[in-house]
Amino acid sequence: MSTIVRIRVAVTLLIVIAVGALGGQPSAARGASVLAAQASGHWVAQDSMTASTMHGIACPSATVCYASAAQGIIVGTTNGGRTWNSLLSGVDAGVWAISCPSAGRCIAGSESSFHILLTRDGGRTWDLAYQPPLTSNDQFDSDGTNNYYFRGMYGATCATASTCFIVGTIGHIFRTADGGAHWSIQAGEYGQATQASGTSRQSIMSDVSCLSASVCYAVGFICNCSVPYHVLTAGAIAVSTDGGRSWRSRTVANVIQSVNCLDVRTCVAVGLNGVILRTTDGGRTWPSVSNPLSGGKRTLSQVICMGGSCRAVGDKGSVLLSTDGGQSWGSERVPTTADLDVIACPRANLCYIGGNGGVILKGS
Numbered sequence: 001m002s003t004i005v006r007i008r009v010a011v012t013l014l015i016v017i018a019v020g021a022l023g024g025q026p027s028a029a030r031g032a033s034v035l036a037a038q039a040s041g042h043w044v045a046q047d048s049m050t051a052s053t054m055h056g057i058a059c060p061s062a063t064v065c066y067a068s069a070a071q072g073i074i075v076g077t078t079n080g081g082r083t084w085n086s087l088l089s090g091v092d093a094g095v096w097a098i099s100c101p102s103a104g105r106c107i108a109g110s111e112s113s114f115h116i117l118l119t120r121d122g123g124r125t126w127d128l129a130y131q132p133p134l135t136s137n138d139q140f141d142s143d144g145t146n147n148y149y150f151r152g153m154y155g156a157t158c159a160t161a162s163t164c165f166i167v168g169t170i171g172h173i174f175r176t177a178d179g180g181a182h183w184s185i186q187a188g189e190y191g192q193a194t195q196a197s198g199t200s201r202q203s204i205m206s207d208v209s210c211l212s213a214s215v216c217y218a219v220g221f222i223c224n225c226s227v228p229y230h231v232l233t234a235g236a237i238a239v240s241t242d243g244g245r246s247w248r249s250r251t252v253a254n255v256i257q258s259v260n261c262l263d264v265r266t267c268v269a270v271g272l273n274g275v276i277l278r279t280t281d282g283g284r285t286w287p288s289v290s291n292p293l294s295g296g297k298r299t300l301s302q303v304i305c306m307g308g309s310c311r312a313v314g315d316k317g318s319v320l321l322s323t324d325g326g327q328s329w330g331s332e333r334v335p336t337t338a339d340l341d342v343i344a345c346p347r348a349n350l351c352y353i354g355g356n357g358g359v360i361l362k363g364s
Contacts, residue, residue, distance in 0.1 A: 042363045043362070043363030044361065045335055045360070046361070046362055047083075047084065047360075048075055048354070048359070051357055052071060052358055054068070054342055054354025055068055055095060056097055056108070057098070057342040058099050058106060059344040059346040060100040060101070060103045061103055061346055062347055063078060064077065065344065065352050066100060066106055067342075068094075072089045072110070073095070074087040074108070074126075075087060084360070087123040087124065087126075088125075088126070089108065089117060090127075090128070091113060091117065093110045093111050096109060096153060097166050098156055099156040099157050099164060101160070101162075103122060104121060105119065107129070107158070107166065108126070109152070109153025109154070109174075110153065114152065114153060116129045116153065116166060117129060118180040129176075129181060129182075129183065130174070130182070130183040132172075132185070153168035153172075154169075155205065157210050157216075158210075159212055160213050163175070164176050164180060166183075166208070167206070167207065167218050168204075168205055171187055171203040171205055171236075172185060172205065173185070174186065186244040186247075203220055203221070203236050204223060207219050207256075207257065207259050207302070213243055214240075214242060215239075215240070217237070217283060218237075219236065220236045220256060221233075221235050221255040221271075222234045222235070235256040236249065237250055237251075237259070237286065239282065239283035248283070250283075252277070254271050254277065255273075256272075256275075256277070257270060257299070257301050258300070258301060258303045258312075259303070262326070265279070265280060265281060265282045266278070266325060268289075268312075270300035270314070273297045274318075275300070276288065276289040276290075276303075276312070276326070277289065291329060293320065298315040298318045299314050299315050300312045300313070300314035300320070301313055301314050301342065302343050303343075304351070305326065306345050308323065308324065309321065309325075310322040311345065311351060312343075313355070314339070316338075317338060318340065319331065320332070334363070338359045340361075341354060341356070342354045342355070350362075350364055
C-alpha cells in the first residue's frame with residue numbers, strides 16, 4: 001500500500017505508472033468519531049454530521065463555514081463549528097469547489113455533471129447557475145468510448161463580492177462578474193473558447209487563487225487520459241493579470257494540487273509527494289522549498305496563506321505551518337491520522353480543516 005496516494009482532484013481511480021495508483025478510502029464513521037480521543041496542540045475535532053470525505057471548505061467569517069463533499073453533500077455552521085447542519089445542494093455528484101464572498105452567498109462546482117451552483121440564502125437553497133454543454137467532443141475520452149474521466153470543477157475563489165472563478169477539467173477556467181448569476185468560459189476547449197496557452201485537452205486545473213479582480217493564479221496537472229491508463233506527466237501553472245481574459249501558462253515537473261498567494265508576486269503551490277513551490281516574481285519561476293515531511297512522500301492537497309503565514313494539509317494528518325511567507329515550514333500535530341484535503345482560514349489565527357471520512361478540525 002505504500003504506492004497508494006490520493007490526488008485531490010481525481011474523480012476516478014487513476015492508474016499511474018510513474019507515481020503509483022491514486023485512490024481514497026472513505027471511513028464508515030462520522031467525522032468526530034474517527035479521530036483520536038486526545039486533541040493535540042490547538043486543534044480540536046468537530047462533528048461534521050457526515051462520513052463523506054470533504055472536498056471543499058469556505059469560511060466567509062469566523063463563525064460561518066460551508067464544507068462540500070461527495071454525493072452532493074454540503075454542510076454548514078453558523079456558530080463556529082459547534083454544530084454542523086446538512087444543506088441540500090440539489091445534485092448527487094460530489095461537490096468539490098466552493099467559495100463564499102459573503103456569509104449568505106456561495107458558489108460551488110460539482111464533478112461529473114459540471115454544475116455550477118449558487119446560494120443566496122446561506123445554503124438553504126442552491127440554484128443551478130450554469131452548466132456547460134455536455135455534447136462537445138471535449139467531453140469524451142480520446143479513445144471514443146464516451147467515458148467521462150476527470151470531468152468536473154475542482155477549485156473556486158472569489159476575488160471580490162462579484163468576481164469569482166471556478167477551474168476544472170481540460171484546462172477550463174470559468175468566470176462570473178455578477179456574483180455567480182452568469183458565467184463565461186475564459187479558457188478551455190468548449191466550442192471555440194480560447195484555451196490557456198500551455199494547457200491541453202488533458203490538463204486538469206485543480207485550484208485557483210486571486211489577489212484581486214485582475215491577478216489570478218491557477219494550477220493543476222497534465223495527464224494522458226486515454227484508457228486503460230491515466231498517466232500524470234507534469235504540473236500546470238497559469239497566471240492572469242487581466243481578470244482571467246488571458247493566461248500565461250507553463251508546465252512544471254511536479255504535479256500541483258493547490259496554490260495560494262500572499263501578494264500579487266508571491267505565491268505558494270503544493271502537490272504530489274509533498275512538493276512545495278514558491279514564486280516571488282509573479283509566477284515566472286517556482287523554486288522548490290524544503291518540506292519537513294518529505295521523507296514520507298505525503299501528498300499535500302491544499303495550501304492557504306494569510307498575512308505572513310501559510311498552512312498546508314495533506315495525507316495521514318499532515319499539517320504544515322510557515323510563519324515566514326512559505327520560505328520555511330514546520331509540522332503540526334493534529335488529533336487525526338486521516339488524509340486531510342482542504343483548509344480555510346477566516347482569520348490568520350483561526351482555521352478549519354476538512355478531510356477523509358467527514359473529518360473537520362478547528363484550530364489556530
